[in-house]
Amino acid sequence: MSGGPTLQRAMPEPCPRFLGAASGQLFCMEYPPAAWTSGEGLLIVAPIGEEMNKCRRMMALAARAMQAAGLGALYVDCHGTGDSAGDHRDATVVRWRDDLHHAAAHLRGLGAAVVHVLAIRSGALLLDAELIGDGAWGRLALWQPVLDGKQVVMQWLRLAAAGEVVAGADRGGEQRVRQLLETQGYCEIAGYDVSRELVAQLGTLELRQALELPWRHISWFEVVADDTAGLSPAATRAIANARASSSTITSQTVVGEPFWATPEVATSAALVAATRDYLVQQ
């Protein structure tokens, strides 16, 4: 091609690949920068369950925005989800954390000595002390984080029971699901087989634990209805508590739709831009 002398290096295409993790083939989407020279990279951690599907578009938009700004990014489908190997029935918190450790190690192998994390919703509950391995902890961006694993469990149990409520059936649907988990060891909830072990482990997770990890800084992003709306009462309390235990944390509100829950796939360009500006600092 006879282009001019100032042709810019084209941005590499996103690269799907499988990583060989302990729990099987782990599907990974890699968004490499033009060059891994900054020594930094971003691990994007998806929410658990159906919200992961709702957030896929936003994850891809965020990864591309970071890539374009020179910050390489990647995300994986944890065991038994998306395009990765395994059965959702065999998924546990321990296994999912192993997958994230593996993803972070892969990112370090690409040249990211400093690993930043963007955790979406319940994905933040999966972050643990072994995540970064021998790399350096970077910044943590949280998108509308879930405060407690019990909320995720509650959501599943309700999903199984909600049909009965609408049909005007008697109460106690959640109790029946719990009994099934106990006797059968797993239960199908909205198309996913969920094991008793996963439910038990999720119930012990709290966002507080992720906030206490040695991040350089934490930014909590909340999507609100309009400019007049502030942080929700629940987030305000959680951030005050985190500050009291000396986490360096700030918050930012962005006007947009609750894309992780809306019936139609929604996106927020403003949230992506604000997160890029936070993670790609000069």
Place this chain on the structure above:
Amino acid sequence: MTATDETFTAVRSVLVRTLQLGGKATTLTRGTELLGSLAELDSMAVMQLLQALEEYFGIAVPDDEISADMFATLGVLADFIESKLAA
């Protein structure tokens, strides 16, 4: 317990956002019937609405307190949330 205007407005806002009712927002009053009248409110939406309300207000609604009755009207739902905030 009757919901304050502040609580009612917040509950309405959460409902409108969760069900993507943007255009209908201003027509929703305390007397607006929900379950059985609002087409968007199917079983999945009921679950998501409850979850969104819990997350926003930082409350937990036990299984045995959930019933179709609490989704009768927007006012009834807001009153229920007010009672949880006071608890």
